[in-house]
Amino acid sequence: MSAARVCGTGGGGGFNPKPGDPDNNIFITATPAFGGVDIGLVYPETNPHAVAFVNLYRSTNSSPTTAIYHHKMVGSYFFDRNTAATAVTYYYWAEMVTVSGTVMPKVGPASAVPRPMIEELIEQLTGRIDQGLLATSLKDDVALIQTNKLGLDAETLARAATDDSLAASLAETRAISEDTQALVQQEVLARAEADSALVDSVNTLAVTVGQDIQAAIQQEQQLRASADQALANQINTAQAKLGSDIASVQTTLGADIQKIGGDLVSIGALYTAKVTVNGLIGGFGVYNDGEEVEAGFDVDRFWIGRTGTNKRKPFIIQNGEVFIDEAVINRLVFSKLRADNGSLIVEDGKVKAEYILADWANIRNVEVGTADIRNAAITQAKLGTASVTNAKIADAAITRAKIANLSVDTLKIANNAVTVPESYYAAGQLTNTGWITAARVSGYNPGGGITLVTMAFRYALATSRTTNTEIAWASVSVSARLVVGGAVVRDFGVVAADRAITSGGGHDGGPYTASASISGTAMLAHTMPRGSGAQTVELQVSLVGRSRSCSQRYMLLLGVKK
């Protein structure tokens, strides 16, 4: 995996940032990922909230002039999916756009080479393994063990005339009884020439019964040394044959170095162990070619663990599947994931879950087909179409609604759509004489409907009268009227009054005194017809008496538009 490239900060001229704009200290990173490139952004520390989005540009060239617009990024991460068959280096630039519309200079480039998809990568690795020396060595069947006496004789005769020095020996011990043989054979060939030397040795132990029963152990050792080659091989084979059934075990140790003209052309150290039964070949091996070391197991079942102590082997491979009892994985990349009960599946980059239990989730975009939510606290929601059986909403702002059947405890409707509730309230006392305005709403426009005017006020009066006649009287009264546009539209007359008369209470010539007082609350109502434009609506009160006051003045205008 090639390393991620991180670019520096941006900046420079050519743009005019506005107050509140972020600075251009944005970082872009590109990291190779399976099937694409991970693009990361680190937003500026100054006013990061003012970043509206980031335009991502891409090129196969590091020159900014070749960059073309590729993607609009909202957030700090984007996976640039790329399944191109050939490895190409991609270069990325980030162009920040602020909420005020400022377009910052491009920052970059960051570059990365996409990795193949996981399945494709596994196929590539498999092909490379199969073509390698190790896999080839494990693939061949073990040949039948043969005694080599005739071959050795021929070699001895052929070489005798030309070789500088040749020594060969054959030691054989054979016991024969009718069809049964027991054989111990040791063949050795040693040759020395002017610039090379070799030793071949074949040791064979064999027992045979008739033609079809044989058990043999053979050790072959081969040494070569010359100016351009050094080779050491040892092959140990144990083989049993009974009729047409053959079972073999063979280990091979090989070390080989070859040069041509002094240049190293190949070097290798190989160890393999093969087991074959009737043509079924398996085994394992390790091979070092000087550049990498490869180990492989050509087996149907592979396991790691302790015999007799593991209830479950910690690691098993069988039928192309890997079984891990318990895994501690620092970083995991996968293309498919599922729970053994099928409750959670990750496939093609998407999570399919029957149940998700999460204490906290931060989800940028959610598309839900059907949701059963027991208890949800949603700060802000935008619903295209919602069907709610039973909703309890503390505070809702609805742009447009069509409601078939609505029951409302308290209704307040904006923009005079249906009703216009307007009110006036003042607690302060008024003590003026004559008609005084107790409540006033200016510019009221009832529109196309009637208006119900509800009025209330508290009053208090006290008065007294003293005369020198035998009869003294005193009275207090409260009158009210509704004035609309300067004209009295409703005269409520005297809404509260009291009167006191004193007679014979004094002595001849007086004084005679009468006192009267009242206090209370007056409540009045009136229905205004449809109006013709905005008018001032006033509740006027007249208080006649001493110590007069009018307080707690209230007027409500409820206009019905339709």
Place this chain on the structure above:
Amino acid sequence: MSQHFAIYDPGTGRILAVMELANEARAKEQGVYIECTAEVSDDTHFVNLATGRLSKKRAYSYKKVSIPMGIRLVGLPLKTEVSVEGASVHSDSAPTDIVLGKVGEYRISLSGHIDYVDQTLEVTISG
């Protein structure tokens, strides 16, 4: 949804009324205004002209001292209007003496300051 507005005297900051209106434009038609909550009242609040914000009124703070056939109020703010039986007087830096002349129960009202809650106190003159 309607809003609440306090209509006030721009010269003193005294709230004239609290109105519930359809919108701010309607408030502008009533006079000088400031948006408020439904809990605001001309009894309890005023507009502090120095800050342009609504403020709560304070309670009058004073001491009552009995005097022959009357009561003395000590520590009233200057120019507090003290009213009783239809007569009124404004306080100054000296204590305000109220001599009622007759035995009885009286209601004395204190007002005149927009930043103080109007108050009525009941006193009994026993001779």
